[in-house]
Amino acid sequence: MKTTTKISWKTATALVIANMIGTGVFTSLGYQLLDVQSTISIILLWLIGGALALFGAFSYAQLGTHFKESGGDYIFLSRVFHPVLGYLTSWVSLIVGFSAPVAIAAIAMTQYLAPFGIQESNALAVGIIVLIGIMHSFSIKQSERFQNATTVLKVIFVLVLIGLGLAYSTNIPTNAIAFQRSWQQELTTPGFAVSLIYVTYAYVGWNAAAYIVEEIQDVRKNLPKVLITGALFVTVIYVLLQLVFLKHASFTQLEGKVEVATIAFSNLFGVSGSRWVSFFIAIQLVATISGYIWIGSRVTHAMAKEHSLWKVMRPLNSLGIPVRTVWAHVFISIALTLTGTFEQILLYTGFVLQLMSTLAVASVLFVKNSSGFRSPGYPYVQYLFIGFSLWILAYTLYDRPTESLIGLGIIAAGLVTYFFSRSEIEDEK
Numbered sequence: 001m002k003t004t005t006k007i008s009w010k011t012a013t014a015l016v017i018a019n020m021i022g023t024g025v026f027t028s029l030g031y032q033l034l035d036v037q038s039t040i041s042i043i044l045l046w047l048i049g050g051a052l053a054l055f056g057a058f059s060y061a062q063l064g065t066h067f068k069e070s071g072g073d074y075i076f077l078s079r080v081f082h083p084v085l086g087y088l089t090s091w092v093s094l095i096v097g098f099s100a101p102v103a104i105a106a107i108a109m110t111q112y113l114a115p116f117g118i119q120e121s122n123a124l125a126v127g128i129i130v131l132i133g134i135m136h137s138f139s140i141k142q143s144e145r146f147q148n149a150t151t152v153l154k155v156i157f158v159l160v161l162i163g164l165g166l167a168y169s170t171n172i173p174t175n176a177i178a179f180q181r182s183w184q185q186e187l188t189t190p191g192f193a194v195s196l197i198y199v200t201y202a203y204v205g206w207n208a209a210a211y212i213v214e215e216i217q218d219v220r221k222n223l224p225k226v227l228i229t230g231a232l233f234v235t236v237i238y239v240l241l242q243l244v245f246l247k248h249a250s251f252t253q254l255e256g257k258v259e260v261a262t263i264a265f266s267n268l269f270g271v272s273g274s275r276w277v278s279f280f281i282a283i284q285l286v287a288t289i290s291g292y293i294w295i296g297s298r299v300t301h302a303m304a305k306e307h308s309l310w311k312v313m314r315p316l317n318s319l320g321i322p323v324r325t326v327w328a329h330v331f332i333s334i335a336l337t338l339t340g341t342f343e344q345i346l347l348y349t350g351f352v353l354q355l356m357s358t359l360a361v362a363s364v365l366f367v368k369n370s371s372g373f374r375s376p377g378y379p380y381v382q383y384l385f386i387g388f389s390l391w392i393l394a395y396t397l398y399d400r401p402t403e404s405l406i407g408l409g410i411i412a413a414g415l416v417t418y419f420f421s422r423s424e425i426e427d428e429k
Contacts, residue, residue: 014147
């Protein structure tokens with residue numbers, strides 16, 4: 001997709017950060033504490049997630065600067081392996097990869113606005129998704145301004161939250177900080193591996209800028225800087241946030257709960273203070289929804305250009321925006337919002353995204369004479385990423401077979417549609 005306007009590295013970094021910092025970091029700790037109680041184990045979970053994001057960032061920077069085409073996984077897998085794999089990753093992106101995070105964020109927004117008397121409402125969630133879809137339907141310049149403004153608000157809020165949490169003493173008799181608990185045994189349990197699914201879901205978005213390389217200025221120089229900076233910044237933020245939540249709440253309060261941030265800050269500032277924390281958690285999710293709609297539409301457009309079944313979504317508006325794919329993601333996100341539960345969507349989405357990103361990272365190993373950025377630690381960081389991912393996927397399939405099979409079923413459905421969609425790449429060969 002050729003565009004006349006390109007975004008700066010700062011906007012691209014904002015897009016990565018906005019895609020990464022969403023619902024997962026504010027909600028997943030409660031699920032992790034059901035199986036993992038040592039604070040060292042919790043920190044390790046988030047550091048491992050950050051390392052995987054960084055290793056993935058190295059790989060996507062190499063792939064993106066080599067191919068220089070928007071579309072991310074679709075381009076990498078189609079060009080390196082076979083169009084069917086590219087098609088499947090784009091299908092997954094359309095159905096869950098970029099649509100499910102939008103649905104999850106919209107559902108979470110309504111939950112976090114509940115303290116203000118706003119009932120959890122599907123209509124409100126749908127309205128938010130539609131409004132943000134409108135913001136991305138005109139020009140890259142408008143998308144850039146909206147994304148930058150909402151991401152700045154997100155980052156300021158998170159930094160203030162961390163600062164307050166670290167500066168103030170806890171107001172509860174016994175908090176969930178437990179450095180003294182044995183952590184070595186927890187590392188080998190299925191629960192630790194499944195907890196990594198929640199963590200890796202929270203890190204989803206580390207590769208966001210690689211999906212829009214044709215829209216980034218001086219991509220050879222800027223893409224590696226954007227992906228690596230985003231991954232490192234968010235890793236530090238995530239570890240500090242978990243320590244804040246553990247510091248200001250007890251195990252009993254947090255275990256199995258979604259609203260961990262609200263619980264922690266209720267203990268710190270009381271009900272009235274926590275209401276405003278909930279409000280700003282909801283508001284910062286606007287940037288997350290925005291980023292996923294922007295990026296997801298470009299992945300689907302890359303597929304539409306090369307597969308006849310989706311050719312109806314090829315047209316661009318006068319300013320180079322694939323408006324039809326923007327609204328395809330809006331409508332699918334709405335459908336997921338109306339039909340799914342928070343935890344189930346999170347788990348099957350995390351499973352299939354981990355599988356597809358593993359294939360994309362593996363594709364780096366088959367790119368000969370790379371003409372762009374060279375991944376540090378190549379090929380060992382790729383082996384580490386693939387190894388950890390396979391471990392997470394195997395344990396998740398064992399421990400959460402229903403959600404894992406839903407994810408695999410989505411991929412199988414995509415395979416069926418592939419055979420109805422003529423690949424124009426293959427026809428040209």
